Amino acid sequence: MATDPTLADWYELLVENHLVAGGPAASIVEELSGKVPLVPHSVGLNLGGEPDPEHVARVCLLAEKIDAPWMSDHLCLTAATVHAHELIPVPYTPAVAEHIARRIGELQSRTGRLFALENVSSYMSYAASMQTEWAFLKRVVEAADCGLLLDVNNLFVSAANHGFDPRAYLDGIPLDRVVQIHLAGHQVLDDHLRDTHDAPVCEEVWALYAETLRRTGPVSTLIEWDEALPELPVLLGEVARARQVREAACP
Numbered sequence: 001m002a003t004d005p006t007l008a009d010w011y012e013l014l015v016e017n018h019l020v021a022g023g024p025a026a027s028i029v030e031e032l033s034g035k036v037p038l039v040p041h042s043v044g045l046n047l048g049g050e051p052d053p054e055h056v057a058r059v060c061l062l063a064e065k066i067d068a069p070w071m072s073d074h075l076c077l078t079a080a081t082v083h084a085h086e087l088i089p090v091p092y093t094p095a096v097a098e099h100i101a102r103r104i105g106e107l108q109s110r111t112g113r114l115f116a117l118e119n120v121s122s123y124m125s126y127a128a129s130m131q132t133e134w135a136f137l138k139r140v141v142e143a144a145d146c147g148l149l150l151d152v153n154n155l156f157v158s159a160a161n162h163g164f165d166p167r168a169y170l171d172g173i174p175l176d177r178v179v180q181i182h183l184a185g186h187q188v189l190d191d192h193l194r195d196t197h198d199a200p201v202c203e204e205v206w207a208l209y210a211e212t213l214r215r216t217g218p219v220s221t222l223i224e225w226d227e228a229l230p231e232l233p234v235l236l237g238e239v240a241r242a243r244q245v246r247e248a249a250c251p
């Protein structure tokens with residue numbers, strides 16, 4: 001990140017890239033910390049499974065180091081006997097909701113910081129699920145008394161893949177808990193949509209973003225583009241459009 005750090009209002013740190021002392025990844029944190037707001041976003045807390053105590057300790061330490069306004073990870077399972085390096089959805093059952101809420105509660109107690117839970121893009125579901133995703137998400141965040149990181153692209157992708165109405169999802173979750181929004185591009189494949197973070201935000205997702213903001217009011221928004229990176233002006237164009245949509249939706 002050799003460019004002007006004030007090009008965006010704030011940045012998200014993909015936590016697992018910054019947990020080792022020394023080297024370029026640590027120097028980015030040192031360079032930006034205190035100059036622009038940094039929000040830690042994890043992909044490895046494995047909320048649907050068992051915690052790795054050493055990993056949890058490192059994530060919490062980084063959140064303290066950068067004085068994070070909040071921290072986040074996904075509504076998913078990432079490891080059981082092996083680390084999957086994937087965000088695998090969980091079965092929507094009361095026992096799983098209770099487990100994830102307890103894990104989030106432990107993180108919030110330990111750090112004294114708000115935790116924001118993110119919805120994932122999914123390509124499978126479980127026969128064991130007893131609720132819709134949105135009812136399950138509501139149950140978890142209310143039990144944990146935590147925030148929501150609403151990924152509008154993930155919502156669009158999962159709605160298309162599973163055949164539900166994304167507006168019913170918005171109706172069903174506690175939107176007053178949304179502290180952050182993600183936007184990203186996806187790929188349209190023969191029989192499903194795939195969340196890829198390698199393309200511009202599509203028109204339907206911009207429209208769903210505007211619909212979300214009309215219900216939530218202005219919310220901190222991050223463009224996720226981490227594969228096939230374009231030239232910087234293209235990225236900044238996405239940031240500018242997010243600002244335009246926000247201003248139009250929340251005058």
Ligand SMILES: [Fe+2]
Nearest residue numbers: 118151182224
């Ligand atoms: Fe996301």
